[in-house]
Amino acid sequence: MRTDTPSDFGTAPMLDPDSCYRALAAKDTRFDGVFFTGVKTTGIYCRPVCTVKTPRASSCLFFSSAAAAEAAGFRPCLRCRPELAPYALQQNLAHAVWQRIAAGALNDGDAERLAVEVGLSSRQLRRVLLQHFGVTPIELAQTQRLLFAKKLLQETRLPMVDVAYAAGFGSVRRFNALFAGRYGMAPSAIRRALLTTDAAVNDSLTLRLAYRPPFGWTDIVRYLSGRVIPGVEAVAQEGHGAYLRSVRIGDAEGWLRVSHLPHKQQLELEVAPALAAVLMPLLARVRSQFDLDANPAVIEAHLRQDPLLAAQLQAMPGLRVPGAFDPFEL
Known part of the structure; x- marks a missing residue:
């Protein structure tokens, strides 16, 4: 049986339909955000991890981006929500x-x-x-x-x-x-x-950010806790831990709180309502700070070739490279 990895998938329009369909049928989380599936019989496009019954291969078209799927006339699935998919991060x-x-x-x-x-x-x-x-x-x-x-x-x-x-x-x-x-x-x-119901009773704005598992949340929180900027950042240790900070983007000022939802393979982001006007750049900064678009399968495939690094990867699965909310803070 062939085992595909995300590196087997080319950029648009070079997606391999057979590899895509195998990943779709397996609901493989490694490929979340790498491609999207348009189902011709429903007119809807989904993430490869969608929990609906897998359609026939003859009914599927594969796209490297949500924009390409929508340009072809497909609507986003309301169950798997393509907007939650982690980005297909590539260095180009x-x-x-x-x-x-x-x-x-x-x-x-x-x-x-x-x-x-x-x-x-x-x-x-x-x-x-x-x-x-x-x-x-x-x-x-x-x-x-x-x-x-x-x-x-x-x-x-x-x-x-x-x-x-x-x-x-x-x-x-x-x-x-x-x-x-x-x-x-x-x-x-x-x-x-x-x-x-939760959104209806919460005064803050609560958003969810998906990632490809595994995700070394404990290691990231430990890293950030030793590097907090007094008066700007803080790390709460209760439960799974949380990262909090004050924010200023343009004229908008407020706060945010990031916590982990391991059972959903997501981070939960709480934001002050005063930051509503700058949510698009704010979410981009948070995704970068927590390295949410990393693809652990690709990273591991390269690093495990070194015996010392392979042992470290096994001991600390899902290790990411944390960044900074603002480059000035590096």
Whole structure:
């Protein structure tokens, strides 16, 4: 029996359908975010870890990004929620640009400015993203904004106008029109169907950030506890531990708290409501600080070739490389 690893999967459009389907049938967490599955019989696309019954191979199309799946006419699954998938982190220009877009770099629609920031012309930027993701920069940004808005609708009680602006839309009317046009339902229908009781009674904004297991949370908390900036950061030791800090992004000021949900393979992020307007860049910083987009299977495949490192990996599975919320703090 062949054993696939995430490194066997090429970038779009070079995904191997047979390998993708094996990962889908096994609901292999190593491939979460590496590809998405569009099911032709339902018109819905899912993460490879979706708990629904595995569709027939003949009904499946595979995409390297959520944006490519939506550009092909598929709607996101309401059960596995593609917006929760960890990013398919790769060291190339296309993914570096994609990470900027995911943090809101195109919320103002200025593709020319983004191109200058990454040292490309607007035509080169468009060609790079089309080659790797199958969509234009604007299409990629629009999918990210819609999925982020869907995340806020399902996980918070933010008013609709705040959801629209936090997701980078210039007006509620445009947000409603794009959401309904893409997903076939009004934003309010998502919230009525899926808002949880916990979110209804919590004054803070509580969001979830997924990762590929294993995740060495205890080791990260231990690392951060020895490096806290007094008056800015703190580490709580009760339970599984938690990381807390004050935040200032632009004119927005507040606090955040990060804790671990091991049974869900997610981190829970609590944020002060005052930070609602900067949630897109804030989540990008938290993902980077906790190295949530690392792929442990790929890392282990390389490092276990060294006997000393192999023993360390076995003793400390899921070890990540923590970063800093702000580069100035390094």
